[in-house]
Amino acid sequence: MNKILRNTIVSGVVAILGVSTVGTTVVNATTISDGTNNADVTVNGTLGADNTDPVAPIPEGSDKWINVTLDTATIFYNTQTDKNIVSPTYNITNNSGRPVSFKVNSFKQNDSVPLSSISSLNANFTRKVTATDTSGSNVSTNLITGGSINSDFSSATSTQLANKNGMLSAKDTSGAYSNSATFNYNGTVTDKLTATINPKFTMNLLFTPSDWTK
Incomplete structure (x- = not known):
C-alpha cells in the first residue's frame, strides 16, 4: 500500500488543492484643504x-x-472477488485563524490506462461533528461515471471547516464547530476483474475564504 504523506499548505495551489482565506484592514481618511500642502501618514x-491568529493584520481574502x-x-482499490471500490480514510485539518471551505476543483488522469471497467468513482468528504455541532456535512463528488472522467466541477458542493479555535466567524463565541474533515473514495467496477490495472490520477482541491464578519 502507498505510504500516506502529510503536507502543510501555506498558500496557492499545491498537489491536490488550491486555497485562499481572509483578514482585516483598517482605513482612516482625512481631508486636507485651505492651502495645506502636506499630510502625515501613519505607517x-x-x-x-x-x-x-484570527486578528493578525493580514488583508481580507489574502492567500x-x-x-x-x-x-x-491517497489510494482506492478493489479485489478480484467483488465489484466495490473502497479506500482508506484520509484527513484534512484547518490550522488557520480563519475558517475555509473546500471542494473538488479538478480530477485528471496521469496515464493512459483504460477506465472502461470503472462504472463509478466518488470522493466523499465528511466534516467531523463535535459534541455540540449539529450541522456536520457529508459531501459526495462524482469523479468518474461509465469510464469517463468528470470534466466540470463548477457546481461541486463545498465543505466548510471552522478555524483552529472551532469558530466559523468573529461573532461565533461557541467554538463548537470542527476544523477538520475526513475523506475517502468509493464506487464500483463493471465486472469482477481477472487482471490488475493501476490507473493514476491527480485530484485538485480548491480552498476558498469564509466571510469572517458574518
Whole structure:
C-alpha cells in the first residue's frame, strides 16, 4: 500500500488543492484643504504575521491566511472477488485563524490506462461533528461515471471547516464547530476483474475564504 504523506499548505495551489482565506484592514481618511500642502501618514508594519491568529493584520481574502494540513498520497482499490471500490480514510485539518471551505476543483488522469471497467468513482468528504455541532456535512463528488472522467466541477458542493479555535466567524463565541474533515473514495467496477490495472490520477482541491464578519 502507498505510504500516506502529510503536507502543510501555506498558500496557492499545491498537489491536490488550491486555497485562499481572509483578514482585516483598517482605513482612516482625512481631508486636507485651505492651502495645506502636506499630510502625515501613519505607517505600521507587521513582519512575521501569524496566520493562526484570527486578528493578525493580514488583508481580507489574502492567500497568506492559508494554513491547511491534508493527506496528499491517497489510494482506492478493489479485489478480484467483488465489484466495490473502497479506500482508506484520509484527513484534512484547518490550522488557520480563519475558517475555509473546500471542494473538488479538478480530477485528471496521469496515464493512459483504460477506465472502461470503472462504472463509478466518488470522493466523499465528511466534516467531523463535535459534541455540540449539529450541522456536520457529508459531501459526495462524482469523479468518474461509465469510464469517463468528470470534466466540470463548477457546481461541486463545498465543505466548510471552522478555524483552529472551532469558530466559523468573529461573532461565533461557541467554538463548537470542527476544523477538520475526513475523506475517502468509493464506487464500483463493471465486472469482477481477472487482471490488475493501476490507473493514476491527480485530484485538485480548491480552498476558498469564509466571510469572517458574518
